[in-house]
Amino acid sequence: MSSASTTAAAxxxxxxxxxxxxxxxxxxxxxxxxxxGLVLCVGITLVAFVLTHVVPGDPAAANLGQRAIGDPxxxxxxxxxxGLDRPLPVQYVLYLKNLLHGNLGISEQSHRPVRADLAxxxxxxxxxxxxxxVLSMVIGIGLGIVAAVFRDRxxxxxxxxxSLAGVSMPVFWIALVAFYLLFFKLGWLPGGGRxxxxxxxxxHLTGMFTVDAAVHGQWTLFxxxxxHLLLPGxxxxxxxxxxxxxxxxxxxxxxxxxDYVRAARLKGLPERVVILRHVLRPALVSIITVAGVAFGxxxxxxxxxxxIFSWPGVGQYAYRSAxxxxxxxxxxxxxxxxxxxxxxxxxxxxxxxxxxxRIRLS
Amino acid sequence: MxxxxxxxxxxxxxxxxxxxxxxxRPVTPAAWRRxxxxxxxxxxxxxxxxxxxxxLIAPDNPLAQKFAILAPPSAAHWFGTDELGRDVFSRVLYGxxxxxxxxxxxxxxxxxxxxxxxxxxxxxxxxVDNVLMRVADLVFAFPGIILALAIAAALGPQLRNAVIxxxxxxxxxxxxxxxxxxxxxxxxxxxxxxxxxGASGPRILFTDIRPxxxxxxxxxxxxxxxxxxxxxxxxxxxxxxxxxxxxxxxAMVAEGAQNxxxxxxxxxxxxxxxTVVLAFNFIGDALRxxxxxxxxRAVRNI
Numbered sequence: 001m002s003s004a005s006t007t008a009a010a011x012x013x014x015x016x017x018x019x020x021x022x023x024x025x026x027x028x029x030x031x032x033x034x035x036x037g038l039v040l041c042v043g044i045t046l047v048a049f050v051l052t053h054v055v056p057g058d059p060a061a062a063n064l065g066q067r068a069i070g071d072p073x074x075x076x077x078x079x080x081x082x083g084l085d086r087p088l089p090v091q092y093v094l095y096l097k098n099l100l101h102g103n104l105g106i107s108e109q110s111h112r113p114v115r116a117d118l119a120x121x122x123x124x125x126x127x128x129x130x131x132x133x134v135l136s137m138v139i140g141i142g143l144g145i146v147a148a149v150f151r152d153r154x155x156x157x158x159x160x161x162x163s164l165a166g167v168s169m170p171v172f173w174i175a176l177v178a179f180y181l182l183f184f185k186l187g188w189l190p191g192g193g194r195x196x197x198x199x200x201x202x203x204h205l206t207g208m209f210t211v212d213a214a215v216h217g218q219w220t221l222f223x224x225x226x227x228h229l230l231l232p233g234x235x236x237x238x239x240x241x242x243x244x245x246x247x248x249x250x251x252x253x254x255x256x257x258x259d260y261v262r263a264a265r266l267k268g269l270p271e272r273v274v275i276l277r278h279v280l281r282p283a284l285v286s287i288i289t290v291a292g293v294a295f296g297x298x299x300x301x302x303x304x305x306x307x308i309f310s311w312p313g314v315g316q317y318a319y320r321s322a323x324x325x326x327x328x329x330x331x332x333x334x335x336x337x338x339x340x341x342x343x344x345x346x347x348x349x350x351x352x353x354x355x356x357x358r359i360r361l362s
Numbered sequence: 363m364x365x366x367x368x369x370x371x372x373x374x375x376x377x378x379x380x381x382x383x384x385x386x387r388p389v390t391p392a393a394w395r396r397x398x399x400x401x402x403x404x405x406x407x408x409x410x411x412x413x414x415x416x417x418l419i420a421p422d423n424p425l426a427q428k429f430a431i432l433a434p435p436s437a438a439h440w441f442g443t444d445e446l447g448r449d450v451f452s453r454v455l456y457g458x459x460x461x462x463x464x465x466x467x468x469x470x471x472x473x474x475x476x477x478x479x480x481x482x483x484x485x486x487x488x489x490v491d492n493v494l495m496r497v498a499d500l501v502f503a504f505p506g507i508i509l510a511l512a513i514a515a516a517l518g519p520q521l522r523n524a525v526i527x528x529x530x531x532x533x534x535x536x537x538x539x540x541x542x543x544x545x546x547x548x549x550x551x552x553x554x555x556x557x558x559x560g561a562s563g564p565r566i567l568f569t570d571i572r573p574x575x576x577x578x579x580x581x582x583x584x585x586x587x588x589x590x591x592x593x594x595x596x597x598x599x600x601x602x603x604x605x606x607x608x609x610x611x612x613a614m615v616a617e618g619a620q621n622x623x624x625x626x627x628x629x630x631x632x633x634x635x636x637t638v639v640l641a642f643n644f645i646g647d648a649l650r651x652x653x654x655x656x657x658x659r660a661v662r663n664i
Binding site for chain 2: 039040043044047048160161164165167168169170171172173174176177179180184254296297299300301303304307308318319322323325330333334337338341
């Protein structure tokens with residue numbers, strides 16, 4: 001990385017220096033981001049590795065079953081096969097080496113490669129989390145704007161209490177209540193799974209059923225997938241809606257105090273333009289940051305929500321692997337989470353540039 | 363008193379009246395006078411009373427399996443009975459004895475650990491700062507419950523281990539806040555003066571900076587305690603915290619999930635969690651509004 005940056009810096013500035021500089025900066029910025037992301041990834045594997053090795057359980061016992069565990073030769077063979085007889089640092093390096101080859105190990109509960117498990121569960125969770133984050137950004141930012149505009153009047157008070165309730169809600173409980181009311185009592189929405197039991201998944205493309213069905217024009221499947229998405233998505237979004245509402249309100253109010261907002265009003269701009277262009281747009285920079293954090297908390301929520309709505313995603317998988325002390329699977333989930341974190345941060349950083357040209361240049 | 367009744371009354375002075383009212387009512391009311399904060403204090407106070415006097419208030423033993431199973435709410439059992447014939451109302455009341463003290467303990471522990479780490483990182487800077495804060499980032503990057511899940515599972519499903527897990531995922535926000543506070547205090551004149559007088563690093567941290575950092579840290583704790591309650595009860599809900607037959611709210615909601623068509627089993631313990639968390643958040647919110655804007659922003663951005 002350092003050599004790349006020195007050669008770039010040494011290159012004589014010619015032609016259109018500003019445009020070149022911008023590209024170079026962007027590239028360096030992305031490289032830097034990727035670097036920290038990589039460090040984070042390694043760090044997370046390390047944490048997961050250490051964590052899973054203070055575990056009292058014995059993976060050999062978990063894998064071989066009762067009969068084979070009595071046979072010391074079989075146990076030794078198993079331990080050798082998975083490198084469990086080597087010192088811990090060697091095991092870790094071994095794990096990293098396998099990782100670079102895309103080998104995440106074999107899950108001890110499903111006896112399948114962790115990569116295959118993840119490939120199956122990740123799209124379901126991504127679909128759910130994306131749905132929930134879009135929902136909560138639309139509702140949360142909208143409510144936040146309303147609250148800021150009506151500051152200290154009744155809509156503001158109402159929204160303030162509601163958003164506080166949103167972030168105070170135990171998600172597993174509201175999931176249960178929603179399940180009981182909307183599925184069991186009223187039957188408005190399906191109660192679990194990604195499709196009706198009689199339906200088969202749309203042709204695989206992204207693994208996100210709504211997207212796949214829409215791309216292939218399978219509209220009945222699309223509606224079914226969307227209906228199944230609604231209940232868990234809404235429940236998941238409650239917390240993040242509260243979070244985003246509160247934050248939007250606060251940052252809008254902060255910006256409304258600026259002189260340039262007064263100037264915009266004084267020169268006769270319609271209030272709508274003042275709010276949306278002169279207040280919301282600068283506020284969006286910090287709102288986007290919080291939305292990134294919110295996405296992380298959505299992933300937390302999936303662990304609890306997927307269990308209740310039998311949504312076959314990473315959340316359930318994480319729970320099952322943690323309870324069964326399935327080390328390779330836990331590591332795999334951790335890596336997935338780290339990857340999501342990196343991607344989300346990258347997206348947030350790039351969105352900064354879209355929202356605020358000053359950031360793009362500096 | 364001495365004015366004769368027949369004397370003409372002074373015409374009311376509108377300016378003086380307004381001024382008097384203003385004096386009595388400051389522009390921004392103190393935190394404890396805001397309705398939300400008052401509600402929060404009242405609710406927490408009520409739960410504390412319930413927790414202390416649970417044996418006197420609760421109609422039944424929370425563990426006694428002596429009633430009809432899954433009976434809906436009635437005059438005899440306000441919140442109905444659960445699948446083992448226990449009185450849900452009594453169990454909810456007793457649940458306060460677990461959640462409230464544990465929430466306080468774990469937030470204090472997280473606060474102390476985070477403050478010490480953040481203080482060291484901020485004061486000494488350099489590679490110490492780098493290492494400590496990267497570790498904090500690492501824990502931060504992880505969705506709380508997934509890390510807590512792994513820790514709780516690794517240590518074994520026990521309430522104590524769930525508390526440890528929650529502490530483990532909670533400290534980084536305090537470390538970040540304290541670090542930023544220390545960084546801004548490090549160049550303040552009172553710290554420079556203290557250093558010139560020959561005070562040692564720990565002395566400066568503990569006697570000079572600590573009182574100034576205490577306020578924001580406590581506000582963060584007030585805001586964070588609700589999250590801690592949610593996380594802890596979430597772990598119990600997943601079966602990694604309190605074990606049966608303990609009357610813990612999260613575990614009780616899990617029992618409700620097993621019997622979801624008997625809504626009262628899970629409904630009331632969940633409401634209990636909601637009221638406690640909401641009350642803490644009301645208080646935390648009001649406290650944060652008391653801070654000066656810059657510190658408030660620092661707390662909000664954690």
